[in-house]
Amino acid sequence: MSIAARVLTVVPLWILLGGASLAIGAEGPVLAEGFIYEEAPFPQCHASTIAEAPDGTLVASWFGGTREKHPDVGIWVARKAPGASSWSAPVEVANGIQYTTLPGGEVVRHPCWNPVLFQPEDGPLLLFYKVGPSPSTWWGMLTTSPDGGLSWSPPRRLPEGILGPIKNKPIPLPDGTLLCPTSTEDDGWRVHFETTPDLGLTWSRTGPINDGKSIGAIQGSILTRADGSLVALGRSRQARLWQAVSTDGGASWSEMTLTALPNPNSGTDAVTLADGRHLLVYNATERGRSPLNVAISADDGQTWTMIHTLESEPGEYSYPAVIQAEDGTIHITYTWNRTRIKHVELDPNSLEPTS
Numbered sequence: 001m002s003i004a005a006r007v008l009t010v011v012p013l014w015i016l017l018g019g020a021s022l023a024i025g026a027e028g029p030v031l032a033e034g035f036i037y038e039e040a041p042f043p044q045c046h047a048s049t050i051a052e053a054p055d056g057t058l059v060a061s062w063f064g065g066t067r068e069k070h071p072d073v074g075i076w077v078a079r080k081a082p083g084a085s086s087w088s089a090p091v092e093v094a095n096g097i098q099y100t101t102l103p104g105g106e107v108v109r110h111p112c113w114n115p116v117l118f119q120p121e122d123g124p125l126l127l128f129y130k131v132g133p134s135p136s137t138w139w140g141m142l143t144t145s146p147d148g149g150l151s152w153s154p155p156r157r158l159p160e161g162i163l164g165p166i167k168n169k170p171i172p173l174p175d176g177t178l179l180c181p182t183s184t185e186d187d188g189w190r191v192h193f194e195t196t197p198d199l200g201l202t203w204s205r206t207g208p209i210n211d212g213k214s215i216g217a218i219q220g221s222i223l224t225r226a227d228g229s230l231v232a233l234g235r236s237r238q239a240r241l242w243q244a245v246s247t248d249g250g251a252s253w254s255e256m257t258l259t260a261l262p263n264p265n266s267g268t269d270a271v272t273l274a275d276g277r278h279l280l281v282y283n284a285t286e287r288g289r290s291p292l293n294v295a296i297s298a299d300d301g302q303t304w305t306m307i308h309t310l311e312s313e314p315g316e317y318s319y320p321a322v323i324q325a326e327d328g329t330i331h332i333t334y335t336w337n338r339t340r341i342k343h344v345e346l347d348p349n350s351l352e353p354t355s
Contacts, residue, residue: 028308028350029294029307029308029346029347029350029351029352030308030344030345030346030347031329031345031346031347032344032345033342033343033344033345034342034343035336035340035341035342035343036048036060036078036087036090036333036340036341036342036343037078037087037089037090037340037341038340040064040076040089040090042064042065042066042072042073042076043065043066043067043339044064044065044066044067044068044338044339045062045063045064045076045335045338045339045340045341046062046063046064046068046318046319046335046338047062047063047113047114047115047167047267047319047335048060048061048062048115048319048320048321048333048334048335048341049061049062049115049116049117049169049321049333050117050321050322050323050331050332050333050343051117051118051119051125051169051323052119052323052325052326052331053119053125053148053149054119054148055081055082055148056081056082056325056326056327057079057080057081057082057148057149058079058080058087058325058331058343059077059078059079059117059119059125059145059148059149060077060078060079060080060087060117060333060341060343061075061076061077061078061093061115061117061127061129062075062076062115062333062335062341063075063076063111063112063113063114063115063129064076064090064092065111068111069111069133069134070111071096071109071110071111072109072111073096073111073112073113074092074093074094074095074096074112075092075093075094075095075112075115075127075129076090076091076092076093077090077091077093077127077149077152078090078091079148079149079150080343087343093127093143093152094112094127094129094141094143094152094155095109095112096109096110096111096112096131096132097109098110110131110132110133110138111131111132111133112129112130112131113129113130113131113132113135113138114129114130114166114167115127115128115129116128116129116164116165116166116167116168116169116170117169118165118169118170118178120172120176120178120199121172121176123144123199124144124145124146124153124199125144125145125146125148125149126142126144126199126200127142127143127144127145127152128140128141128142128158128164128165128180128200129141129142129143129164130163130164130166135185136184136185136186137186138163139157139158139163140157140158140162140163140164141155141156141157141158141164142155142156142158142164142200143155143156144199144200158200158203159203161205162194162203162205163182163184163194164180164182164194164200165180165181165182165194166181166182166183166218166219166220167181167218167219167267167269167319168181168219168220168221168222168234168267168269168270168321169221169269169321169323170222171222171224171230173195173249173250174249175197176197177195177196177197178195178196178197178199179193179194179195179222179230179249179250180193180194180195180196181193181219181220181221181222181232181234182194182205182220183217183218183219183220183234184208184218185218187212188211188212188213188216189212189216189217189218189236189237190208190209190210190211190212190217190218191208191209191210191217191218191220191232191234191242191244191256192205192206192207192208192209193205193206193209193220193232193250193253194206195250206250206251206252206253209244209253209256210242210256215236215237215238215242215256215257215258216236216237216238217234217235217236217237217242217256218234218235218236219234219235219267219268220232220233220234220242221233221234221268221269221270221271221280222250223270223271223272223278223297223301224272225272225299225300225301226276226299228247229245229246229247230245230246230247230249230250231243231244231245231278231300231301231302232244232245232246232253233259233268233270233280233301234267234268235263235265235266235267235268236258236263236265237265238258239262239263239264239265239286240258240259240260240261240262240263241258241259241261241262241263241268241282242256242257242258242259243256243257243258243259243302244256244257259302261280261282261284261295261304262283262284262285262286263282263283263286264283264285264286264287264288264289266282266283266289266318266319267318267319267320268280268281268282268283268320269281269320269321269322270301270322271322271323271324271330272301273324273330273348274324274328274348275348276299277296277297277298277299277351278296278297278301279294279295279296279297279322279324279330279351280294280295280296280297280304281293281294281310281320281322281332281334282295282320283317283318284306289315289316289317289318290311290312290313290314290315290316290317291309291310291311291312291317292309292310292311292317292318292320292334293306293308293309293310294306294307294308294309294310294332294346294351295307296351296353305353306353307351307352307353308346308351310332310334310344311336315336315337316335316336316337316338317334317335317336317337317342318334318335319334319335320332320333320334321333321334324348328348329345329346329347329348330345330346330347330348331343331344331345331346332344332345332346
């Protein structure tokens, strides 16, 4: 029996109430927005991710529990079928239980962290996540779904030294190999990249592309330019987004540099759109986690223009994830004050610079 099936054996009242609905017809580029859920059996949530299943179902995941780092934090999933007005209620599909002392003894459990969903062109939906006491000691895990997030395989640990995509989605290279942006926090904040040609069975990795001292950087996103070169960018400790360029499919990278884009030491995400433009979601500030903004790059993935503000009120609006669906719509999820996950759908034809 799958993990999802075991979880669904008992159906509490909050599941029967269903998920949250989306508000339709917002202004500007926003087609719809709303919370993935209104109530859940956990008080805090963070680090969402989103993917589209082959049948058009949107699948979102995040970690939820008492609070970040608490041992009860698990990985939760919700789904929104094509044409549905609301998301399904959240279901826990993975946790950090290591073993139980028999008979009836203590449970040894670690918190879960940073799920990353990715739907390959051929193959099951992949859900990477981390388990461990802290980001400096965690390890990579992987579970897969053959049916768009309804059921999940028993999770398995990735090879020693392999973490999988650390926060943001991988990209497929021309030969189908997945290039995963990842990073480590045990010897300064350092970015490196991992590749898997067989959807997580075997792996290779680069060394770090920064020393973790002059620039402390983690949590990259990868963009693909028209000439086939790649741009990676993400979060740093230096109050700016970092960037690097690869001309050989991610095997090697240019020297990491800081961009002009502010960053309050908070996660970002970016995606290359079908028309060749690039879209970035980030907190456009050096301090705090509001506002949360959307920017566009017309060609190079290095020159950005602000086009929309998702949130501007005081609070925490952070750790965005972004994809473009098969129908062209852009989908963003993010942490909303650590209590809910918000979903926003954008029209790619209405991405105009703000005045």
